[in-house]
Amino acid sequence: MQIEAPALLITDDDRAFRETLQGVFAPRGYRTLLAGDGEEALSIVRNEEVHLVLLDMHMPKLTGLETLRRVKRFKAILPCILLSAQLDELVIEQARSAQAFSVLAKPVTMSQITGVVRQALERTYNWTDRRGGPASV
Numbered sequence: 001m002q003i004e005a006p007a008l009l010i011t012d013d014d015r016a017f018r019e020t021l022q023g024v025f026a027p028r029g030y031r032t033l034l035a036g037d038g039e040e041a042l043s044i045v046r047n048e049e050v051h052l053v054l055l056d057m058h059m060p061k062l063t064g065l066e067t068l069r070r071v072k073r074f075k076a077i078l079p080c081i082l083l084s085a086q087l088d089e090l091v092i093e094q095a096r097s098a099q100a101f102s103v104l105a106k107p108v109t110m111s112q113i114t115g116v117v118r119q120a121l122e123r124t125y126n127w128t129d130r131r132g133g134p135a136s137v
Contacts, residue, residue, distance in 0.1 A: 003125050007031040007049050008117065011041040011067065012056035012083075021054065024110055025117070038062025038070075045071055050078065051127075052101075052120055054113075057084035057091060065091070069098045079120035083108065 008030050010021045015036070022032045033048060035041040039061050044050065053071060055064035062070070068080045079101040084091060087105045095103045101120045104112065121127040 003051055003127055005029055005031050006051040006121050009033045009035060009041060009044055009050045009053045011035040013037055013059040038067030041067050042070055052117060053080045055080055055082050057082055065094055068100055072099050079124045081116055
């Protein structure tokens with residue numbers, strides 16, 4: 001499946017962080033969708049075209065890990081990237097077993113997050129960046 005403008009779902013209970021990521025990705029040609037918690041993210045994934053999900057680990061209602069597991073039940077191909085300010089080996093292992101594409105520690109750098117997103121889109125959808133070459137990290 002080839003995609004032109006990837007749709008990213010940014011899920012974090014911190015509105016400022018969501019909007020910061022939106023400000024990073026929207027000018028780069030991504031369509032950005034925002035969710036404040038895991039339940040809202042699940043609703044969006046069920047009702048919208050989404051190519052990648054960014055998930056904060058610690059959110060009310062559902063954690064990022066619980067949301068990731070539920071997303072994978074009905075959209076197994078959808079790459080999910082888990083972010084957490086409190087990463088430990090257990091969380092990393094649980095995320096890997098839940099088929100997270102990647103796990104990133106907050107705070108993340110712009111190059112770190114944009115690189116992992118490009119890599120996930122390239123591997124999942126054979127997506128190439130807007131410069132015409134293969135997406136690179």
